[in-house]
Amino acid sequence: MSDEPDLHLSRPEAHAPGMPLVTVIGDGQLARMMQQSGIGLGLTVRLLAGSGGSSAAQATGDVWLGDYTDENVVRAVSDGADAVTFDHEHVPNRFLEDLIAAGVNVQPRPSALINAQDKLVMRRRLRELGAPVPPFAEILSVADGEGFWDATDGAVCLKTRRGGYDGKGVWFPATRRETASLVAELLDRGVPLMAEKKVRLVRELSAMVARTPSGQTESWPVVESVQRDGVCSLAVAPAPVATDGQARVVAQAHTLARDIAAELGVTGVLAVELFETLDEAGEPEIIVNELAMRPHNTGHWTQDGCVTSQFEQHLRAVLDRPLGSTAMTSTTTVMANILGDPDGDPEMPTARRMDEVWRRYPTAKIHLYGKQWRPGRKIGHVNISLPTGTAATPVNVENLRRDAELAAGFLVTATWKDRGE
Amino acid sequence: MSDEPDLHLSRPEAHAPGMPLVTVIGDGQLARMMQQSGIGLGLTVRLLAGSGGSSAAQATGDVWLGDYTDENVVRAVSDGADAVTFDHEHVPNRFLEDLIAAGVNVQPRPSALINAQDKLVMRRRLRELGAPVPPFAEILSVADGEGFWDATDGAVCLKTRRGGYDGKGVWFPATRRETASLVAELLDRGVPLMAEKKVRLVRELSAMVARTPSGQTESWPVVESVQRDGVCSLAVAPAPVATDGQARVVAQAHTLARDIAAELGVTGVLAVELFETLDEAGEPEIIVNELAMRPHNTGHWTQDGCVTSQFEQHLRAVLDRPLGSTAMTSTTTVMANILGDPDGDPEMPTARRMDEVWRRYPTAKIHLYGKQWRPGRKIGHVNISLPTGTAATPVNVENLRRDAELAAGFLVTATWKDRGE
Numbered sequence: 077m078s079d080e081p082d083l084h085l086s087r088p089e090a091h092a093p094g095m096p097l098v099t100v101i102g103d104g105q106l107a108r109m110m111q112q113s114g115i116g117l118g119l120t121v122r123l124l125a126g127s128g129g130s131s132a133a134q135a136t137g138d139v140w141l142g143d144y145t146d147e148n149v150v151r152a153v154s155d156g157a158d159a160v161t162f163d164h165e166h167v168p169n170r171f172l173e174d175l176i177a178a179g180v181n182v183q184p185r186p187s188a189l190i191n192a193q194d195k196l197v198m199r200r201r202l203r204e205l206g207a208p209v210p211p212f213a214e215i216l217s218v219a220d221g222e223g224f225w226d227a228t229d230g231a232v233c234l235k236t237r238r239g240g241y242d243g244k245g246v247w248f249p250a251t252r253r254e255t256a257s258l259v260a261e262l263l264d265r266g267v268p269l270m271a272e273k274k275v276r277l278v279r280e281l282s283a284m285v286a287r288t289p290s291g292q293t294e295s296w297p298v299v300e301s302v303q304r305d306g307v308c309s310l311a312v313a314p315a316p317v318a319t320d321g322q323a324r325v326v327a328q329a330h331t332l333a334r335d336i337a338a339e340l341g342v343t344g345v346l347a348v349e350l351f352e353t354l355d356e357a358g359e360p361e362i363i364v365n366e367l368a369m370r371p372h373n374t375g376h377w378t379q380d381g382c383v384t385s386q387f388e389q390h391l392r393a394v395l396d397r398p399l400g401s402t403a404m405t406s407t408t409t410v411m412a413n414i415l416g417d418p419d420g421d422p423e424m425p426t427a428r429r430m431d432e433v434w435r436r437y438p439t440a441k442i443h444l445y446g447k448q449w450r451p452g453r454k455i456g457h458v459n460i461s462l463p464t465g466t467a468a469t470p471v472n473v474e475n476l477r478r479d480a481e482l483a484a485g486f487l488v489t490a491t492w493k494d495r496g497e
Numbered sequence: 498m499s500d501e502p503d504l505h506l507s508r509p510e511a512h513a514p515g516m517p518l519v520t521v522i523g524d525g526q527l528a529r530m531m532q533q534s535g536i537g538l539g540l541t542v543r544l545l546a547g548s549g550g551s552s553a554a555q556a557t558g559d560v561w562l563g564d565y566t567d568e569n570v571v572r573a574v575s576d577g578a579d580a581v582t583f584d585h586e587h588v589p590n591r592f593l594e595d596l597i598a599a600g601v602n603v604q605p606r607p608s609a610l611i612n613a614q615d616k617l618v619m620r621r622r623l624r625e626l627g628a629p630v631p632p633f634a635e636i637l638s639v640a641d642g643e644g645f646w647d648a649t650d651g652a653v654c655l656k657t658r659r660g661g662y663d664g665k666g667v668w669f670p671a672t673r674r675e676t677a678s679l680v681a682e683l684l685d686r687g688v689p690l691m692a693e694k695k696v697r698l699v700r701e702l703s704a705m706v707a708r709t710p711s712g713q714t715e716s717w718p719v720v721e722s723v724q725r726d727g728v729c730s731l732a733v734a735p736a737p738v739a740t741d742g743q744a745r746v747v748a749q750a751h752t753l754a755r756d757i758a759a760e761l762g763v764t765g766v767l768a769v770e771l772f773e774t775l776d777e778a779g780e781p782e783i784i785v786n787e788l789a790m791r792p793h794n795t796g797h798w799t800q801d802g803c804v805t806s807q808f809e810q811h812l813r814a815v816l817d818r819p820l821g822s823t824a825m826t827s828t829t830t831v832m833a834n835i836l837g838d839p840d841g842d843p844e845m846p847t848a849r850r851m852d853e854v855w856r857r858y859p860t861a862k863i864h865l866y867g868k869q870w871r872p873g874r875k876i877g878h879v880n881i882s883l884p885t886g887t888a889a890t891p892v893n894v895e896n897l898r899r900d901a902e903l904a905a906g907f908l909v910t911a912t913w914k915d916r917g918e
Contacts, residue, residue, distance in 0.1 A: 090550065091550075092555060094847060096848055116862075118865025128510045134511045134513060137554065398859070403884055438821055
C-alpha cells in the first residue's frame, strides 16, 4: 500500500459549503450519471477514479485519482464524506468494514453487498427467505458437477460465484463430459463455482427499488429487459402484460423486490433481475436471476420516463433523505443500449450519427458515456417515450420498441436497419 | 492584458476524443445547467470561470480560470472549441469579432447579441421589424427626460441602455422634477440612458425559442412569468388562458419569438420577455420588454416539463445540430425561484429544508446552484408538474402554483406559509 495516495486532481473548492458530499468509488457511466443528478441536487460527487479521462472523471469537478484496491486511497477519499457508495461491487469488503468501524457512512453495507458479490451466498439467502430460486449447488469437485448434471437431467448452468457480469462467467455445457472438463479446468484455475438449473426462459424482467437506511422504500414499475449475447439490449417500461398470468407475476416481482431490499437491508438502488418462465402447468412464474445494489442498466429509462431517476434516487437513498416519486411521465418508455459494433466502428463520427437519429426521432434522448468504441462495449443508451396522452397499446409499444432499436442501431452502425442504408 | 493566462485547472483529458467541445464563457447557474445537459450528450463543456468554487466550476471537469475581459484569456479558452457561447452578455463584442475573424464559431453572433446588450438598439431594431414596442426615446439630456415626461403624461420608465437586469437599472420617477434630477445624476455618472412609456401591466409572458445557424427553429410553449421586486419568482407553463383575447396574444407571442429569432439571426436560445397589457378598447395586447440570448430563468421549467430542456437545446443549437422535440411531458409545469431570504438565512441547513419539501411533495424537483445565501440571490429553483393524465383545469393549475410557491418558500425561510410553522 502507498502511504501517500496520488490524488492530484482533487478540488476541495468544487463543493458548496454545507451541502452533502458523496464519495463514489468507481469512474464508469453509473458514476457519471450520478454526478449528472448530483449537480441538480446541489451536492458534491467526489470520485475515486482510475484515470482523469474516464467516463465519470470527464464530467466531474472533484476527481481523486487512485486505486480502489489500495485501502489508504479508499480511506483518504472517504474522509469527510456524508456517504460513500459505488458504481461497481469490487471494493474489498474488509476495507468497507474498516471504514464503518471508523465511523464512515458506507451505503450499501457490506452485509447486504455480499449478496450482489457472491452468487452462492445470494442463492442461499434468497432460498432462506422463500424467494423463488432455481435448484442450485456449490461445485467443489468434478463429482459435484457430474452429480448436478444427473440431478437436473443435463439442464446445467455453471457460474463463477464472483465477478461475472454481462454474460461473462456463465457456461452452458452441452454434455456430462463437457461439464466435467469445464469444472476441472475452472477449479484448477482457482475459480469458485456454483451450478444452477437452466430455466426455459419466456422473457427477462427487472424489478427495481430504492431503500433508505431508515427503511423508506420506493419502487419503479417492473420492466421487461431483452438480452442479446448475455448483455442487456432493451428495457421496456412498464413490462408489457398480455395475460392475467403475466399480470400476476409482474405484481409478484414488484413485491419481491421490496421484500428482498428489506430482508437483506439493502440501501440505495436494488435491481432484481428475474427470469419469467413457465411452471409445470404452463403458467408464468418468476425466478430470481441476479441482484445488483447500485443503479442498473435496466433502470436507465427512468432518466426520461420517471419523475425521479434511479441516479437521483440512489444519491438521496444513500444519504438517508426522503425518496422521490417514481411515477412515470409517459405511458411507456423504451431504453436501447448503444453497444460498440463488433464489426468495427463506422467512419461517420458519433456526433453525426446522433444528428441523423435526432432528425428522424426528435423525441429520442441520447445519453453517451464519453467512452471510446470497443466491440460490444456499452458506450451509451437512448430513451424514447410515447408522447403525452398516447395510450400504451400493443401496437404503440411495438412501434416504440422498433424506433428505439432503430435509433440505437444507427448510433452503432451508421445504417438504418429498416432502410438498408 | 496578461500574456500567460492563469488556467491551472484546465484538464484536456476531460474530453471524449471526437466529441464536440463547447466553450462556455461564464460560471453561473446557466453554465452549470449546460454542463449538466452536456454530460448526457457526451460532449465537453469547457468553462471560463472566475473561480474554481463558482456555481458551474464546481460541477465541471474542464475548468479554465481567467477573466473574460482579458482578450488573451478569451482567445485561449476558445482555441479548439467547436462552438463558443455564454452564460451572460458581458463579453466585449470586439473580442467576439476578433474570434470570428480568426475562424472561431461564436454563437450567438455579436450582431444578434447587441440586441440583448443594448436596450436602445433592441427597441429601434424591433420597431423597424414591426414588433410591438412601447413609445421610447434616447435620453441624452435633462431636456430629453422632461420632454419624454410631457409626451407620456408622466408614464416614464427610465432605463440604463446596458447592464440592467432583475429590476436593476430601471427607475419609475414620480414627478417631472424627479425625472429631471434622476436624468442629470445618471448622465453625470456616464450612464447611457433611454426612456420608454410605462405600461399598465396585466401580466408578464415569456416566449422562448431555439434556433440553429442553419435556421431550424423550435419553440417552447409560451409561459406566464410572475415577477416580485423586478425578479422572476414563478413561471407557469403553458401560460393559462382565460379568454379568447388571451389565447390570441399567447399565439401572437409564440409567432413573434420565432420571427424575432429569424430576423435578428439569433442562434441558441432566445427568450422574449413580454408585457401583456390592455389596448384602448380593453382588449389584451402584448409589448416586448426584453430579449435574452441564452437559456433564461423563465425556461428552467423545461428541465422537468419538456422532452428537451433549454440547456440541451442551447448546446445543440450553437453546434448547429438538429433540435429536439419541445413537447411537454405534463399538462402543466410550474417553476418557482429559490431566492435568498432578505431577512437572513434560516438556521435549518439547506439540505434539511429540501428533505422537508420532498416529504410534503414527492414530485418536487429541486435544482440548486451551489451558491451561498445572499439576500435576494437566486440560489436555485423548484419545478413541479401535474401528474400524468391530470388535466390543466384552473383549479389544478392554481393548486400546483400554490404548491410550487409553498415549496420554494420553505426552501427560503424554513417555514410553511400555509401552516404558520
